[in-house]
Amino acid sequence: MSLAERVARARHLLAVVEKSHSPAAFASSFGAEDMVVLDLIARDGLAIEVFTLDTGRLPPETHELIATVRKRYGIPVTMYSPWPDSVDAYVEQHGRDGFYDSLRTARQACCAVRKLEPLSRALARRRCWVTGLRREQAGSRATVAEMERDPLRGIWKASPLAEWTNDEVWAYLRVQHVPYNKLHDRGYPSVGCAPCTRAVKPGEHPRAGRWWWEQQGERKECGLHEIAVKVVVAEAAE
DSSP: OOHHHHHHHHHHHHHHHHHHSOSEEEEOOOSHHHHHHHHHHHHTTOOEEEEEEOOSOOOHHHHHHHHHHHHHHOOOEEEEOOOHHHHHHHHHHHOTTGGGTOIIIIIHHHHIIIIIHHHHHHHTTOSEEEOOOOGGGOGGGTTOOSEEEETTTTEEEEOTTTTOOHHHHHHHHHHTTOOOOGGGGGTOSSOOOGGGBOOOOTTSOGGGGBTTTSOOGGGOOOSTTOSOOEEEOGGGGO
16 A cells, blocks of 8 residues: 555544544654654644643653744644642652553553643543554554554553554655654654653664663553453444
């Protein structure tokens, strides 16, 4: 499939989301894939809210990109932050950077406070959420479908770039002159919270830079996309 065909398919799916599954929202971390999706939403003027999870630990480059997006596209970006009391309780129990010490308690607890709970608020009363997930990104994402049912939240989940390759993502960004996170030029294929993300070394898996001190390989996740979903074809959701 050509890049033009990929784009047309993604635009069609996003149009279906707006038409048949509103109110919908796009969860953007402002990585490369998410900038493709955001550009498609803005290009077609779709009524799909763009939001991000401001964990309080995002790198300055991500905040710079958010400001650029607001200026260039003229669209609002809603920021969902963790509850301050929850963050304070976490820091009191584990320390500000306690996530380095334990996966099952401290790290997952930090992700729950800073990402999972704000996501729940962002998706409240939504019928569909849009993501930039791709199957090629990680083994844990190998079965991602373009349109699937999120049984935990009881809403649809759309991933219009599910079948795209990394080369196709970057070809789109360059052809359309889409702004992207400066960290990508410094060896960061994936961008998350500053203390939990590093550049990858030559030959490393693209996910190696996420939670780099853990030993789970490419299956490392924060919990936002770990639950099983029932896969359905995109056309069935029209």
